[in-house]
Amino acid sequence: MTGKRLGWGIIGASKIASEWLIPAINAAADSEVVAVLSSDAGRAEAFARANGIGAHYADAKAFLADPNVDVVYVSTTNERHVHDTLSAAAAGKHILCEKPMALTAEDARSMLDACEKAAVVLGINHHMRCMETHLAIREILQAGTLGNIVLARVFFGVELPAEAKRWRAHDASIGAGVIFDLTVHDADLLRFLFGNEIGSVVCLTGSTGSTSAGIEDTTMLVVKMKSGLLVEVVESFNTPHAHTGLEIHGTKGSLIAEDVLLQNGGGKVFIEAGGNRKQVPIDTVSPYLRVVRDFNAAVKGEGKPAASGIDGYKSLVAALCAQESSNTGRVVDIPQ
Known part of the structure; x- marks a missing residue:
């Protein structure tokens, strides 16, 4: 072709x-x-x-x-x-x-x-793999700028738009809820940024009134990568005043990314080390x-x-394991 x-x-x-x-x-x-x-x-x-x-x-x-x-x-x-x-x-x-x-x-x-x-x-x-911010973060991690990575956290808090609420907040039969909407995104992003598979997950879910009964609008997860890295992931459909963000902390420095989990591909990335904060120059291009x-x-x-079909499969399986963890109250290992 x-x-x-x-x-x-x-x-x-x-x-x-x-x-x-x-x-x-x-x-x-x-x-x-x-x-x-x-x-x-x-x-x-x-x-x-x-x-x-x-x-x-x-x-x-x-x-x-x-x-x-x-x-x-x-x-x-x-x-x-x-x-x-x-x-x-x-x-x-x-x-x-x-x-x-x-x-x-x-x-x-x-x-x-x-x-x-x-x-x-x-x-x-x-x-999100194609956002310039995340491509830059991946390069920083691959270059070893932050040293050995100690921990990371993701905050994906948004207010679900009214049009999306028609089914994403109310109809479980078609995959409503945060897990199928946001957790799959974050699972894929973690695999992409760290170049490592997710090993296990523990997840708690809740509903704060923005979704129908039995459908989660808030999740809190602890993800353990196969490398041993622990990542805290917080997601919500009901935080209209929040900002999305990503933090990665290493032995040589910390990376703070602000407003980098939205569709427009914008946001800012900073590296902090030795009491200094430096912004990473990044162009905004549609992902x-x-x-x-x-x-x-x-x-x-x-x-x-x-993101290949295999990538999509692996992010889905991670989300399904998060759902299983929420239902059972157990840490769930991700099938490899």
């Missing part, structure tokens, strides 16, 4: 697609959005008109038969990811799927197997553009997705 301009089709007329992925796909030099699929024909037509998309479908078979669609972006609700991915793989389409890739490890494994059998690329939209560029390169055989 080298040299070909890739046609992307969108499954699910979603806000994340219109706000983040479609602009990134169209901004990349080698791709464009050519079609959208929604189960509601009127919504598909309106979405296509609003986003300058040439073709719109309400019938999945017709959408997947469109010869202009090379790549499918699955942006439906969580419980639909497995069905939409399996259908796209059977049609020979390459797939970028939203996180979490599925709601069970078994479904996620079936997605991996189907894409391998069909010889199509599967990537998961763990976009989604890097997601798309890396995926396009993988389709052309020139690289691999920023």
Whole structure:
């Protein structure tokens, strides 16, 4: 496929697609959005008109038969990811799927197997890997600037937007709650930053009134990496005045990152050592553009997705183990 301009089709007329992925796909030099699929024909037509998309479908078979669609972006609700991915793989389409890739490890494994059998690329939209802040932090860690890492903490506190609350706060059957929304992100980010697998997790969850009964809106986790590093992770849907952040403390210095867990890719990173605080210069670039560029390169055989299907599987399994820990009150080892 080298040299070909890739046609992307969108499954699910979603806000994340219109706000983040479609602009990134169209901004990349080698791709464009050519079609959208929604189960509601009127919504598909309106979405296509609003986003300058040439073709719109309400019938999945017709959408997947469109010869202009090379790549499918699955942006439906969580419980639909497995069905939409399996259908796209059977049609020979390459797939970028939203996180979490599925709601069970078994479904996620079936997605991996189907894409391998069909010889199509599967990537998961763990976009935080592609933030310039996190790429810079990873380089700092790899350079040994902080010395031996002693401990780390992540704070991912947000207020869930009203539109997202329609299902993320109320419908357990489609993966509502913090664990499927935020814990999967943080699990992937920890694996990416430290270059190490998660070994075990203990998790407590709570609800502070922003979600329906039985659905967590707050989590506190202690994650133990295979290296032995301990990481505190705090996540919430109900903290409108909070800031997201990341701290990594080593024997030679500490890294403090502020407002680095949001979708726009901004934020600041500081290194503190010997009583001095120095800001790390970082450009702000849309992480989604890097997601798309890396995926396009993988389709052309020139690289691999920023987060592969295996990466998505491992972050999901870590989140499921956090859920198990919350349910049982035990430390849960992560299957390797």
